[in-house]
Amino acid sequence: MISPWEDLVTDGFTTICRFSTQFPLVICSLTIFLLVDSFFSEWQGSGVEATYEQQMAIPPISSEETTAGAATGSTVETIYADPPQDNTRKDRVTTTPANVGGGNFITTTPGTAANNAIGSEFATLAGERSRLTTRLSLYLCSCSDQNSIPLPIDYDFFMRYSRASGHRRNNNAVG
Amino acid sequence: MQADTGATTTPSDSFDFSEPPILLLDEPVLVVGSTTDGILSGNETNPINGGVLLDPSASNTAEGDARLAGELSLTYTITEAGLRRLGPFNCRDLTGFSCCLLIKHQVRDSDYNGRAIQCHLDFEGSTCKKHYASQESAKKVLIHANEHEMVSQDPFIQGSWPSCQAAGDPGNENGGELLSK
Numbered sequence: 001m002i003s004p005w006e007d008l009v010t011d012g013f014t015t016i017c018r019f020s021t022q023f024p025l026v027i028c029s030l031t032i033f034l035l036v037d038s039f040f041s042e043w044q045g046s047g048v049e050a051t052y053e054q055q056m057a058i059p060p061i062s063s064e065e066t067t068a069g070a071a072t073g074s075t076v077e078t079i080y081a082d083p084p085q086d087n088t089r090k091d092r093v094t095t096t097p098a099n100v101g102g103g104n105f106i107t108t109t110p111g112t113a114a115n116n117a118i119g120s121e122f123a124t125l126a127g128e129r130s131r132l133t134t135r136l137s138l139y140l141c142s143c144s145d146q147n148s149i150p151l152p153i154d155y156d157f158f159m160r161y162s163r164a165s166g167h168r169r170n171n172n173a174v175g
Numbered sequence: 176m177q178a179d180t181g182a183t184t185t186p187s188d189s190f191d192f193s194e195p196p197i198l199l200l201d202e203p204v205l206v207v208g209s210t211t212d213g214i215l216s217g218n219e220t221n222p223i224n225g226g227v228l229l230d231p232s233a234s235n236t237a238e239g240d241a242r243l244a245g246e247l248s249l250t251y252t253i254t255e256a257g258l259r260r261l262g263p264f265n266c267r268d269l270t271g272f273s274c275c276l277l278i279k280h281q282v283r284d285s286d287y288n289g290r291a292i293q294c295h296l297d298f299e300g301s302t303c304k305k306h307y308a309s310q311e312s313a314k315k316v317l318i319h320a321n322e323h324e325m326v327s328q329d330p331f332i333q334g335s336w337p338s339c340q341a342a343g344d345p346g347n348e349n350g351g352e353l354l355s356k
Contacts, residue, residue, distance in 0.1 A: 042258055043259055043260070043282065043292070044257070044258050044287045045257060045258075045259060045286060046256055046285045047253065047254065047256030047257070047284060048253070048256075048284055048285060049284055050283060050285035050292075051285070051291075052210045054285050054289060054290060054291040055210040055291045056209065056210060056221075057208065057290065057293070058206070058222060058225050058293055058294070059224070059295045060203035060204060060205050061200065061206060061225055061227075061228050062199070062203045062225070062226055063197045063198060063199045063200055063226075063228070063308060064198045064228045064230075065196065065197055065227055065228065065230045066194065066196055066197065066198060066230060067230050067232050068194035068196055069196025069197050069230060070229065070230035070232045072196060072303075
């Protein structure tokens with residue numbers, strides 16, 4: 001049984017997702033989140049536009065800024081959140097038997113019938129590895145056949161796993 | 176405005192609120208707010224947020240105005256029911272009012288409890304205005320009375336007068352760390 005999380009450290013590449021399946025058409029993907037200064041809130045939406053009455057219900061007012069107060073703050077920035085650059089979904093790769101694509105930092109293994117019929121590393125980091133494997137990164141691997149259980153790992157887990165299980169071989173990574 | 180005497184404003188200058196920057200209300204008050212469309216159309220002028228009600232003279236920067244106009248020109252959509260993540264919202268260069276308007280424009284649906292999204296504005300803890308508000312609320316005139324409800328000694332003020340060492344850095348108004356003297 002090949003663990004979906006078995007890590008392979010090869011020359012210049014680090015595989016962080018792996019799956020085992022008997023089916024060649026399984027689609028797997030890796031999603032990388034960089035959780036940096038994120039400002040997310042969860043909202044249980046009703047799917048219905050708020051009525052005017054609902055919109056007009058506002059929290060109580062506790063104080064009023066004066067004109068003098070506004071003057072002291074009128075030339076400064078109001079910063080509630082940084083622009084969403086590195087704090088949203090960073091990249092996503094999907095591998096299928098026909099897909100050998102890859103991005104700048106993430107590559108997939110050649111999608112041959114042979115390596116997909118048994119198992120395959122499908123997401124490999126290369127290049128700016130240190131930037132992508134920051135402490136606040138979140139990796140999510142998933143497969144369409146549900147054989148690989150989606151499991152987020154953080155950097156500490158990633159590093160421990162790398163040291164514990166890393167062995168070297170050519171993983172045919174492209175990119 | 177400082178006269179041109181050759182002196183310069185140094186970072187250690189005291190930022191004294193001789194004019195109150197904030198008027199604290201005795202009790203939080205509930206008011207009827209404006210609708211998002213009412214604000215956008217200019218037909219309503221009631222507040223859209225709770226907490227601190229900003230002075231109308233507070234304004235966005237030019238960059239903020241441009242970005243806000245772009246965001247508000249986009250047609251909003253009602254997302255299907257269910258849990259979703261909101262944000263992040265980029266409110267850089269915007270006042271709290273404009274930030275609230277931006278969020279309300281983008282989040283049009285009510286939640287499962289039948290509430291529209293709401294905004295509560297407050298000053299960040301390290302800012303001078305927050306410091307002022309804390310001191311102001313702590314300052315009290317104490318009047319001692321005896322068992323006959325008669326004043327028994329001269330009233331006196333408990334708590335210090337509000338002031339703040341803003342270090343000449345306007346960024347402190349929005350959360351920058353106060354510089355030590």
